[in-house]
Every structure is written in structure tokens, then in C-alpha cells.
Amino acid sequence: MQLRYSFRLRPDAYQQKALAKAFGCSRVVFNDAVRAREDARRAGQPFPTAGQLSRKLITEAKRTPERSWLAEVSSVVLQQSLRDAESAYKNFFTSLKGERRGAKMGAPRFKSRKDARQSVRFTANARWSITGSGRLNLPKIGAVKVKWSRTLPATPTSVTVIKDAAGRFFASFVIDTDPAADATRMPESDRTIGIDLGLTHFAVLSDGTKIDSPRFLRRAEKKLKKAHKELSRKQKGSKNRAKARLKVARAHARVADARREFHHQLSTKLISENQGIAVEDLTVAGLARTRLAKSVHDAGWSSFIGMLAYKAERYGRTLVKIGRFEPTTQTCSTCGVKDGPKPLNVREWTCGACGTVHDRDHNAAINVKTAAGLAVSACGAPVRPGAIPAQREETGSHGFPTEPRAA
Ligand SMILES: [Zn+2]
Numbered sequence: 001m002q003l004r005y006s007f008r009l010r011p012d013a014y015q016q017k018a019l020a021k022a023f024g025c026s027r028v029v030f031n032d033a034v035r036a037r038e039d040a041r042r043a044g045q046p047f048p049t050a051g052q053l054s055r056k057l058i059t060e061a062k063r064t065p066e067r068s069w070l071a072e073v074s075s076v077v078l079q080q081s082l083r084d085a086e087s088a089y090k091n092f093f094t095s096l097k098g099e100r101r102g103a104k105m106g107a108p109r110f111k112s113r114k115d116a117r118q119s120v121r122f123t124a125n126a127r128w129s130i131t132g133s134g135r136l137n138l139p140k141i142g143a144v145k146v147k148w149s150r151t152l153p154a155t156p157t158s159v160t161v162i163k164d165a166a167g168r169f170f171a172s173f174v175i176d177t178d179p180a181a182d183a184t185r186m187p188e189s190d191r192t193i194g195i196d197l198g199l200t201h202f203a204v205l206s207d208g209t210k211i212d213s214p215r216f217l218r219r220a221e222k223k224l225k226k227a228h229k230e231l232s233r234k235q236k237g238s239k240n241r242a243k244a245r246l247k248v249a250r251a252h253a254r255v256a257d258a259r260r261e262f263h264h265q266l267s268t269k270l271i272s273e274n275q276g277i278a279v280e281d282l283t284v285a286g287l288a289r290t291r292l293a294k295s296v297h298d299a300g301w302s303s304f305i306g307m308l309a310y311k312a313e314r315y316g317r318t319l320v321k322i323g324r325f326e327p328t329t330q331t332c333s334t335c336g337v338k339d340g341p342k343p344l345n346v347r348e349w350t351c352g353a354c355g356t357v358h359d360r361d362h363n364a365a366i367n368v369k370t371a372a373g374l375a376v377s378a379c380g381a382p383v384r385p386g387a388i389p390a391q392r393e394e395t396g397s398h399g400f401p402t403e404p405r406a407a
Pocket of ligand 1: 332333334335336337351352353354355356
């Protein structure tokens with residue numbers, strides 16, 4: 001399976017300029033490809049092939065005065081941009097046909113220089129390399145300083161260079177994992193666990209453990225709130241407002257990093273300790289307009305579940321997602337009687353049938369585990385109800401503009 005490892009880059013002034021050029025050219029080629037497709041569609045003609053686009057939008061375009069500057073960047077970057085446009089269309093069409101999982105995708109849109117995230121991709125044949133002194137050598141850009149926060153487990157097949165909204169540069173490498181090494185790292189376990197994602201705690205486990213977001217994350221969130229408040233007090237169009245906006249972007253990035261770090265640590269721990277993991281399927285779309293929706297969004301549960309999914313696949317674990325509408329909070333986990341709806345403020349309740357006193361979230365976590373059929377069978381082996389394959393998309397097609405923690 002493929003994973004991404006991201007590292008902070010420290011390009012010098014010259015390299016930043018060269019990267020800006022690469023971002024710009026890659027964007028122009030992408031937009032030209034979208035336009036060519038749109039024009040063909042409007043004229044009722046067949047879509048141009050990848051080969052035709054490559055010839056017209058790169059090779060021939062370089063000879064025109066309007067696009068001559070395309071020659072200043074690595075042509076592999078431009079080819080990759082064409083391929084990205086192609087796959088954006090492919091995803092769009094499979095989504096239209098209903099063959100693609102997840103939310104419906106829109107048609108590819110034009111990219112703008114004002115987009116918060118800029119990126120270029122270098123594939124294996126792009127003649128990029130990691131130098132002996134640990135710099136990332138990119139064609140027509142140079143040897144860029146890298147902050148290696150961990151070692152790469154294998155030789156990467158491609159690298160994407162990203163500039164995020166906070167103005168930071170990252171290199172995101174794609175690595176093929178080694179199944180043998182993974183099996184040694186996380187041997188099989190006979191434990192199973194149910195997870196309830198709730199409002200009062202980040203997660204409550206079926207063994208009674210309550211997990212809150214760590215202090216470093218709460219501190220980053222507090223700083224973000226403060227930065228937001230300062231921004232709202234600045235006059236529109238003023239220099240101070242621009243400064244405050246950058247501060248907000250940086251605080252945002254720090255919160256996102258801290259949250260990702262927390263999610264990585266927790267998901268790795270849960271996957272390492274348990275063979276079977278059951279969790280409620282929080283399809284955020286289904287929660288729209290509920291009180292939980294904001295909380296789900298803020299806590300980033302979907303990305304947490306995504307991590308559980310790809311790590312389960314990587315380490316041979318079973319992740320079971322159960323429907324959001326199983327009455328996990330209403331059912332007594334001791335006797336199975338449905339005790340009726342419990343308002344959100346009820347944190348503890350007594351079962352009317354068997355008299356067991358329940359902690360709301362702990363009871364729900366046990367029910368999640370049971371509903372998933374993960375109760376350990378008589379011989380002690382975990383029962384495996386139809387394993388749900390981890391989502392490919394979660395494994396690395398998202399840029400993780402952060403320190404690498406693809407544990
Ligand atoms: Zn009961």
C-alpha cells in the first residue's frame with residue numbers, strides 16, 4: 001500500500017522564485033487542459049486525447065510567444081499537471097455514473113493563483129533526487145534544504161512540493177509500504193475494542209477509557225480563537241489586517257498539525273493494541289444541521305476514522321463501521337433492552353429493566369463493539385463480520401502538509 005510522508009522544506013529566495021514559476025506554469029497547463037475539454041464539449045466534438053493535449057498545450061505552446069515561458073520549468077511538472085487534469089475528469093465521470101464512493105464530485109475547476117494551496121508533482125522519471133547531504137534536488141529549481149523529522153522507510157516513487165496557506169513549503173513523498181516489516185511491527189492481537197465518538201470526550205472506549213484531546217491541541221485552538229478575534233478588529237484593506245490574516249493562517253496550520261499528531265498517535269495505539277476495532281460511521285453529510293455536526297467537524301473525526309481505516313488495512317486489522325442510526329445510546333449494554341431516547345445532557349442513566357447504572361458514552365462504546373459483531377467468541381478469537389476494506393483515498397491521495405506521521 002502507498003503512504004505519504006511529508007517534510008518541511010526551506011527553499012532559499014532563488015528557489016522560492018523558481019517554485020513560484022513551477023506552480024504558475026503547472027496551473028496554466030492544467031487550466032488550458034480544462035479549457036480544451038470544455039471547448040470540445042461545447043462544440044459537440046470528442047474530447048482531445050492525452051497525447052493531443054500534451055502536444056498542443058506543452059510542446060507546441062512553448063513555441064508561441066504567449067506560452068514561451070513554459071520552457072523555464074521542468075517539462076515533467078507540466079506533463080504531471082496534464083495527468084492530474086485527466087484524472088480529475090476521470091473521477092468526475094465515474095462519480096457521475098455513481099461508480100465512485102463518497103460525495104459526488106463536481107467538474108474540474110480552473111485553478112487560481114489565489115488558491116490557498118499550490119503544488120507541483122515530480123514523478124520518478126523527473127530526475128529529482130535526494131543528495132548526499134540530504135537536500136532535495138529538483139530539476140530547474142535546485143537542491144532544497146529539507147527538515148527530515150524522521151527517516152523514510154523506503155525509496156519514494158514521487159514527490160509533490162506544496163505551498164500552504166500559511167506560506168510554508170513541504171515535500172510530500174509517496175512510499176510503498178513493506179508488508180513483512182509491518183507484520184513484525186504489529187503482531188496479531190486477540191483484543192477487540194468499540195469506540196464511541198462523543199461530545200464530552202473525543203472518544204470513549206468499550207473498556208471504559210475516556211480520551212480527551214491533549215493540552216497541546218487545546219492550547220493551539222485557544223491561540224487560533226484569539227488570532228481570529230484580532231483579525232476581526234482590523235480595518236478592511238489595511239496592512240495590519242493582511243498581517244493578522246497571515247497570523248490566523250499560521251494558527252490554523254498549527255491547530256491542524258496538532259490535531260493530526262493527536263489522531264496519528266491515538267489511531268496507531270488503538271490499531272496496535274487491537275485486532276478488531278468498531279466505530280460509528282460518522283458520515284458527516286448525514287449529520288448536517290444537527291448539534292453533533294459542528295462537533296464532528298471541529299474534532300476532525302472523519303480524518304481520524306480515515307487514519308484508522310488505512311492503518312487497519314496496512315496492519316491486517318479489521319475495522320468495522322456501524323450505522324449512525326443504531327440506537328447505541330438508548331440500548332442497555334447489559335440486558336439489551338431499549339430504554340428510549342436520552343437527551344444530550346443525560347450523562348448517566350439507570351436501565352429500567354435490569355437496574356444497571358450506565359455512563360452514557362461507555363455504554364454506547366460497548367454497544368458499538370457489540371453491534372459490529374466484534375464480541376469475542378467462546379474460543380477467544382475475534383469474530384470477523386465482513387471486513388470493510390479501508391478506503392484507498394485515505395491512504396495518501398490527500399496532501400498532508402505537515403510533519404510526517406504516517407505511522
Ligand atoms: Zn438493562
